[in-house]
Amino acid sequence: MPITELLERNAIQYANDVALVEINPDIKEKRRVTWREYELIQPDLSQQYRREITWHVFNEKANRVANLLLSRGIRKGDKVAILMMNCLEWLPIYFGILKTGALAVPMNFRFDEHEIKYCLELSETDVLFFGPEFIGRIEEIVDEIDEKRILFYVGGDCPSFAxxxxxxxxxxxxxxxDIKITDEDDAAIYFSSGTTGFPKAILHNHESLMHAAKVEQNHHGQTKDDVFLCIPPLYHTGAKMHWFGSLxxxxxxxxxxxxxxKTIFETVSKEHCTIVWLLVPWAQDILLALDRGELKIEDYDLKQWRLMHIGAQPVPQSLIKRWKEYFPHHQYDTNYGLSESIGPGCVHLGVDNIDKVGAIGVPGYGWQAKIVDTEGNEVNQGDVGELIVKGPGVMTCYYNDEKATAECLKDGWLYTGDMAEMDKDGFIYLVDRKKDVIISGGENIYPVQIENFLSKHPKIKDVAVIGLADERLGEISAAIIELNPDTECSEEEINEFCKELPRYKRPRKIIFAKVPRxxxxxxxxPKLREIYHSKNLVDAQNRG
Structure with a gap:
């Protein structure tokens, strides 16, 4: 069943129930907002800007988007891009695109004008919806993209070129x-994050989207009464696919x-949120604010908050240990996934496995996973190999890139490029990205292992380990360490702390600086390697 049918169902069964709320703490005035013919009441939420729509209105707005596109000649199989910050219009536009049978193409809001142009051309996009934050970037390339594409501006004060x-x-x-859509029809093109190279266009069908909804609900047990707080960007598979549990x-x-x-706690308290998906830096910031007394749990109504889960990157064990000290009643889960596997959930820890924190978990609902050597054979338990996954959420292909597709899709298995190992209980531990492995004096060093160790240091807020070129050893490991605010720490102190590591795993260079995410x-x-002029030998070998 296509995901659009869930929206149609909700519009009938839960017509007047609130589907989506937008809160923007940066807009302070209190006001009534008229969004086309639907008047929305702006309650006093510490003077925060707030809008909401019901399921009935959500569906009607999606239908209007679909009919607008159809009136402009967009048909099944065409591509329609979205370049917008999170807002109440985002998801109705996304579903309106899907209802035409066209492919939704969400775009990273950090793309510069050259990346926007590249991704529009790579995905063969026909229409672009863009918001006010992107006027300048689009204006830079409008002469190059306008002839072949329709540009719709979403916001006030429409620029003349849209x-x-x-x-x-x-x-x-x-x-x-009245557009017939099947599970096998193409649904969306997502772009890889670009952390290991320029973005690739990832093609998914409607079966992938629907499976993501089933996975999320199965893993976290959402009910009609749950309220999901979504903070990460909707262009990314992670945020949207977690929201599919609410859908x-x-x-x-x-x-x-x-x-x-503060805004997270205020929103959880006033909107009665029960499920919150965080990224590691946000969880760290919350813990630091609690440690310093800037936040006090008793000042907020948080008793209904039942689940905190983290995805998108390895999670330090020490972080979850500290979190549970403040929130002992919280369920915790971590999800592993890629845009190529429709985001989170192909591997997940599971809320009942808190004793296994540090692992990414076991195969998710409807998924299979294996750890294999370079020949595709399963490795022995405890050995490091490449993690591969298989299930209904695997991408169709890299759009218009047969070579890249063949390299990572083999007999239905997606080769993730992540190195992992499995313990005796079948739980998978992420070791590192294949391309991030540091080869030092013939030894393979996995940066994530060192990062997890260093994250236990009480003065360290964030850490990244990269390889630096070395004439004698080929590469040496360097730790870029971001300290907690108002904290001092010496290189000698870090080196002393690292004596618990085997000698070959100890960072050879310590750099105190901010860790970019x-x-x-x-x-x-890649940005860190550029800043510190490192040369990753594994990447060089792959290019050769």
Missing amino acids: ENYDNLVSNCSSLSP LTGGKAVLLKGVTP NATGKIEK
Whole structure:
């Protein structure tokens, strides 16, 4: 069943129930907001800007988007891109695209104008919806992209080179278009994060999207009464696929724009959120704010908050241990996934396996997983190999890239590029990205293992380990360490702490600096290598 049918069902069964809420703490004025013909009441939420829509209105807005696109000649198989920050319009536009049979193409809001142009051309996009934050970037390339594409602007004060989405869509029918969609039909193109190279276009069908909804609900037990707090960007498979659990059950979701420990607690408290998906840096910031007394749990109504889960990157064991000290009643889960496997859930820890924190978990609902050597044979228990996964959420292909597809899709198995090992209980532990492995004096060093160890140091807020070129050893490991605020630490102190590691795993160089992460929380190691002039020999060998 295509995912669009869930929205149609919710619009009937839960017509007047709230589907989506948008909260923007950066907009302070209190006001009534009229969004086309639907007047939304702005309650006093510490003067935060707040909008909401019901399932009935959500579905009608998606239908209007679909009918607008159809009126402009968009047909099944065409591509329609979304370049917008999280907002109340985002998901109705996404579902409107799907209802036409066209492919939704969400785009990273950090792309510069050259990356935007590259991804529009790579995906063969026909229409672009973009928000006010991107006027300058689109203006830089409009002469190159405008001839072949329709540009819809979503926001106030429409630029002259685009068409006003709000004016156009208000005149379109709110009835569902009569377009037949099957599970096998192409549904969306997502772009890889670019942390290991330039973005690839990842093609998924409707079966992938629907399976993501089933996986999320199965893993976290969402009910109609759950309220999901969504903070990460909707262009990424992770945030949207976690929200699909709310779509499946008809529950409410809250889109929080702008993130601080205080705004997270305020939103959880006032919107009665029960499920919160965090990235590692946000969880760290919350713990630091609690440690310093800047946040006090008793000042907020958090008793209904039942689940905190983290995805998108390895999670330090020490972080979860500290979290459980503050929130002993919380369930915890971590999800592993790639855009190529429709985001989170192909491997997950499971809320009942808190004793296995540090592992990414076991195969998720409907998924299989193996750890294999370079020949594709399963390795012995405890040995390191490449993690491969198989299931209904595996991508169809890299769009228009047969070579890259053949390299990672073999007999239905997706080769993830992540190195892992499995313990005697069948739990999988992520060791590192295949391309991030440091080869030092013939020894393979896995940076994630060192990062996990260093993250236990009480003065360290964040850490990344990369390889630096070395004439004698080929590469040496360097630890870029971001300290907690108002904390001092010496290189000697770190070296002393690392004596618990085997000698070959100890960082040879310590650098105190900020650790850059992308919008989905992943460490930007290519940027670090560029900053510190390192040369990754594994990458060089792969290119050769």
